[in-house]
Amino acid sequence: MSSADNIERAIAELNLTTRAETDKRILGDAYAALGRAVHNQQPTTDTGIWRMVVRSRFAVPAAIAATILMAFALTVNYHAGEAVSIEGIYGALSEVENIHISKFQAGRSSPDQQVWASETLGVKLFKTELGNQAQYTLWDTKNRVKMIKFLSSNSVQTVPITRQMLAELEKSAAGLADIVPFSDINDIPGDAQWSRIDDREVSAAIPGTKAYDLTWIAKSTDSQAVVHRKWRVFADDHTNLPKRIELYAKSRPEDEYGFERFVVVAYPSEDEIQNIIRNIFGPRDGRPDDPEYIGTPGAQR
Amino acid sequence: MLEEKRLIQELKQGSNEALRRIYMEYKDNLLTIAASMLHDTYAAEDVLHDVFVSFAGSIGNIQLRGSLKSYLTASVMNRVRDMYRKKKHHLVELEEAGQLAADSDGPVRSAEFGEDAGRLTDALAQLPLEQQETIVLHLNGGMKFKEIAKMQRIPLSTVQGRYRYGLDKMRTILEERAKK
Numbered sequence: 312m313s314s315a316d317n318i319e320r321a322i323a324e325l326n327l328t329t330r331a332e333t334d335k336r337i338l339g340d341a342y343a344a345l346g347r348a349v350h351n352q353q354p355t356t357d358t359g360i361w362r363m364v365v366r367s368r369f370a371v372p373a374a375i376a377a378t379i380l381m382a383f384a385l386t387v388n389y390h391a392g393e394a395v396s397i398e399g400i401y402g403a404l405s406e407v408e409n410i411h412i413s414k415f416q417a418g419r420s421s422p423d424q425q426v427w428a429s430e431t432l433g434v435k436l437f438k439t440e441l442g443n444q445a446q447y448t449l450w451d452t453k454n455r456v457k458m459i460k461f462l463s464s465n466s467v468q469t470v471p472i473t474r475q476m477l478a479e480l481e482k483s484a485a486g487l488a489d490i491v492p493f494s495d496i497n498d499i500p501g502d503a504q505w506s507r508i509d510d511r512e513v514s515a516a517i518p519g520t521k522a523y524d525l526t527w528i529a530k531s532t533d534s535q536a537v538v539h540r541k542w543r544v545f546a547d548d549h550t551n552l553p554k555r556i557e558l559y560a561k562s563r564p565e566d567e568y569g570f571e572r573f574v575v576v577a578y579p580s581e582d583e584i585q586n587i588i589r590n591i592f593g594p595r596d597g598r599p600d601d602p603e604y605i606g607t608p609g610a611q612r
Numbered sequence: 613m614l615e616e617k618r619l620i621q622e623l624k625q626g627s628n629e630a631l632r633r634i635y636m637e638y639k640d641n642l643l644t645i646a647a648s649m650l651h652d653t654y655a656a657e658d659v660l661h662d663v664f665v666s667f668a669g670s671i672g673n674i675q676l677r678g679s680l681k682s683y684l685t686a687s688v689m690n691r692v693r694d695m696y697r698k699k700k701h702h703l704v705e706l707e708e709a710g711q712l713a714a715d716s717d718g719p720v721r722s723a724e725f726g727e728d729a730g731r732l733t734d735a736l737a738q739l740p741l742e743q744q745e746t747i748v749l750h751l752n753g754g755m756k757f758k759e760i761a762k763m764q765r766i767p768l769s770t771v772q773g774r775y776r777y778g779l780d781k782m783r784t785i786l787e788e789r790a791k792k
């Protein structure tokens with residue numbers, strides 16, 4: 312049972328069967344719970360609000376007033392319902408397959424790093440600026456090849472991806488860690504605050520979005536130092552997907568938050584990502600027309 | 613899916629037969645998932661009990677967005693997490709009271725699974741909870757990585773990473789044991 316395949320098969324074959332007395336106990340209790348639930352949801356007669364209203368001598372005006380109030384309540388609820396929760400943002404992101412992230416330091420107009428990632432194509436492309444040097448690094452995990460293009464010399468270096476490199480890649484670029492404040496939603500502190508920003512000026516900064524703040528206090532594990540953090544997200548009105556993220560921090564509660572960095576997020580198609588790769592690393596010379604070959608030149612190049 | 617919708621509709625009208633059919637369809641798989649995570653068949657049966665009683669009791673409010681199997685599996689996982697939290701708290705208390713060594717639950721853990729499978733579940737138990745969940749949901753629950761990501765509201769790549777790291781670690785644990 313040493314290979315991963317065998318372990319997977321062995322786990323998949325694990326199977327337990329309930330005992331007859333367990334079935335009896337569970338079904339007995341579940342039937343009773345079902346009976347109670349169905350009984351409790353039976354409509355009551357003659358006691359509904361509508362009946363009380365129509366029986367009163369103020370029936371018509373009261374009914375109209377009630378209708379107006381209900382309409383108003385629904386309108387209020389409708390507007391409140393437009394706000395998206397932090398779970399809604401994580402949920403929307405969990406379905407994303409292609410993404411383009413541009414990371415900026417506050418006050419800078421050109422990004423430090425850009426990342427294009429496609430789950431379906433199995434590629435991650437990084438563009439990193441190091442001083443005057445810039446380079447593209449492509450991780451083509453399906454074809455197990457890593458390619459680096461140095462823009463200064465226009466040269467390409469190709470290396471096969473080992474299992475260890477793949478693990479390191481996944482660890483360092485753990486999914487959407489650059490976008491969300493915590494890679495696992497369950498790690499968000501219980502006392503974190505989530506709020507929609509009512510300031511129209513802020514919301515108008517990115518058209519078609521609504522802005523929200525998540526604030527929390529980050530405590531270091533080895534000292535008593537705390538940092539007050541704020542993660543601002545501009546979420547698309549229709550998809551709830553972040554279009555821009557801003558990160559702020561302060562050391563004392565009475566201070567103003569300092570703007571540290573921001574991230575611009577786009578959601579390109581597979582074709583767009585393939586085209587970007589092709590434009591950087593060249594056409595698929597002599598490669599079979601297999602969808603798994605996503606435009607990366609051969610490893611021998 | 614249509615059959616599921618019909619069963620839920622009948623259940624909402626109080627049909628014991630619909631409840632029995634749903635229970636018989638999923639009970640063994642859900643029990644296996646819970647036992648793989650908890651390493652304790654009795655605790656797994658308690659989870660199964662709570663899930664079905666709660667499911668039946670709240671049938672009026674249930675609106676399925678995905679499959680019934682995903683819903684029940686997610687309910688099992690939520691309760692498993694609760695039990696983990698309680699167990700952790702309990703272990704801390706025992707440790708503080710110096711009773712930990714005398715309160716081993718080892719024999720219960722793997723007895724129901726048999727010797728080979730017991731070794732496997734013991735190795736599984738040594739992984740972080742998140743990795744265990746991913747492996748069990750994928751292999752025992754038959755859920756795709758994408759479904760797990762959606763259920764747990766985490767990125768797909770995180771799910772894939774947890775799965776791969778978990779399997780690698782299990783392989784190492786089992787190989788080390790085999791050498792001894």
